[in-house]
Amino acid sequence: MKQFRQFCISFLVSFILCPIALADETAVTPDKLHISYVRQYMANNRFFDRLNAPGYGGQPIEAQVRAGWAEAKRQYNWVLKEYSLYESLPYLAFYVPAFAIGGTALSYKGAIYQFVRTSSDFTNLLAIVSFTMVGSLIVATSIPFTMNVYYGIFAPKLAEENLILAYGAKKALLDKRTQHYIEDELFYSFWRSPGGEALNRLQKILDKALRLPFYSKALVYDEEKIEEALQDYPTHVGERLKRFVHSELIYQQTDSSIHDSHYPIYFLGAPGTGKTYAAKQLAEAMGTNLAIVNLDGASIDDIVGTPFESANARAGRILDAIVARTDSSQDINHHNQVLLIDEFDRLFISGNEKSKDVLSFMLKLLDPSNRSYYSPYLKTEVRLPETIILAGNRDIHELSTHDPELEAIASRLDKVVFDGFDTRAKQRIAFETMIPNKERRYQSAGKLFADFTLPQSGHDMIHDFIETDQDPGLRSLEKYISQVFERFAHDLAPKSRISSGNKAEQWNGEPVLAGG
Numbered sequence: 001m002k003q004f005r006q007f008c009i010s011f012l013v014s015f016i017l018c019p020i021a022l023a024d025e026t027a028v029t030p031d032k033l034h035i036s037y038v039r040q041y042m043a044n045n046r047f048f049d050r051l052n053a054p055g056y057g058g059q060p061i062e063a064q065v066r067a068g069w070a071e072a073k074r075q076y077n078w079v080l081k082e083y084s085l086y087e088s089l090p091y092l093a094f095y096v097p098a099f100a101i102g103g104t105a106l107s108y109k110g111a112i113y114q115f116v117r118t119s120s121d122f123t124n125l126l127a128i129v130s131f132t133m134v135g136s137l138i139v140a141t142s143i144p145f146t147m148n149v150y151y152g153i154f155a156p157k158l159a160e161e162n163l164i165l166a167y168g169a170k171k172a173l174l175d176k177r178t179q180h181y182i183e184d185e186l187f188y189s190f191w192r193s194p195g196g197e198a199l200n201r202l203q204k205i206l207d208k209a210l211r212l213p214f215y216s217k218a219l220v221y222d223e224e225k226i227e228e229a230l231q232d233y234p235t236h237v238g239e240r241l242k243r244f245v246h247s248e249l250i251y252q253q254t255d256s257s258i259h260d261s262h263y264p265i266y267f268l269g270a271p272g273t274g275k276t277y278a279a280k281q282l283a284e285a286m287g288t289n290l291a292i293v294n295l296d297g298a299s300i301d302d303i304v305g306t307p308f309e310s311a312n313a314r315a316g317r318i319l320d321a322i323v324a325r326t327d328s329s330q331d332i333n334h335h336n337q338v339l340l341i342d343e344f345d346r347l348f349i350s351g352n353e354k355s356k357d358v359l360s361f362m363l364k365l366l367d368p369s370n371r372s373y374y375s376p377y378l379k380t381e382v383r384l385p386e387t388i389i390l391a392g393n394r395d396i397h398e399l400s401t402h403d404p405e406l407e408a409i410a411s412r413l414d415k416v417v418f419d420g421f422d423t424r425a426k427q428r429i430a431f432e433t434m435i436p437n438k439e440r441r442y443q444s445a446g447k448l449f450a451d452f453t454l455p456q457s458g459h460d461m462i463h464d465f466i467e468t469d470q471d472p473g474l475r476s477l478e479k480y481i482s483q484v485f486e487r488f489a490h491d492l493a494p495k496s497r498i499s500s501g502n503k504a505e506q507w508n509g510e511p512v513l514a515g516g
Contacts, residue, residue, distance in 0.1 A: 039191035072168020080155035210329035229281030269418025272473020345392030420472025
């Protein structure tokens, strides 16, 4: 009988410890297993529905984002503990009656002892097996119960924690369709079937969605700054641009519910005549960003983007331009930027189907009653800036005379003609802007050029070139200045290089990449 008892005890101990030993051999760690269960719990209980707290619409945008982040952090920390508590309840339901029975048995220990002492060997064996099984159950359940208590206190962080908090901070600012896409098709899908590809998709979508414009920034009319920015343009161009900026600021301060025609303006001029520079300076003087979209060679997919599920998925040039001035999803973007659509005239002169599709899209987009477009990449509507500047090298008013549809929009566009820069303006731009910028560029190349400045003979060469330059723009001047710098930098540099034998070279004692 004694040997039989020892056998029973050894079997039960082996039965309890075997799964533990096997668990140690598997690649799935307890932390990883717990995280997978937490993700399933968050998906099944629609975690982000908890963030539908009362909004903070009356507060500044920065305060709204901070409040959203704090609420997301609070709910995220709680759900990690909540899951462990939820998993512990069944074990508590077992322990309460078990310990109640054990306490009762302890109070009657004398009677139980007398019963066991006077009972038969078979009855004693049944009692031992029963108590052993109860003890085994208590030991077996204590392991997961203890683990849940441990994870309730020391919950492991999810790899996507920062994404959860970043989205929670700005969730209330996104429209419902975007919220549905991010939550149901990205977060919940990833939590139910974790994988590197799903996480990569989540990161890329959030990087664009959370950098969308969320508010209208208070702009200014800095007349002094505008005067300085436009001093090199002809007087009639400068005056027209100042009136344009002033009217745009007034328009943005008016009642948005009033439906009034508000068409873009067209910048006309040869390459290098300062169209892009003027748009940039005006945006800076207004205290906002310049978003640039180039239509040259673009297809409709290049402009609006493609779904993320498609091959070579892309967000599109418009969306990329609107979010370009934000460094990360932590930044808060604003609506009232200045959008420059460059090479617009190419859509009028190209006869291929690709350009026709883009032109048809752009004509609808520029309608004052329809200043947004559907982004298949984000599966939502993207709002365009109110201030839109079109730019091109040809007069679209003349190009559209034989096409009634094009003439209808061209006739509504006021234009500013950029004739170029006179000699005086070129001299100032070259010696006050271009040359100093080029010198700083060379000086940043390393200690060999740390003190590099263009000698007086180089200044004289550039001065003489400007006096005879027939280009109304600055392209030829920029090219010539680069050539002058290359010449003097070449005279300063060593005339030989020593090969290091590993596709790198030595230049003045310092390693330089081959070809550089």
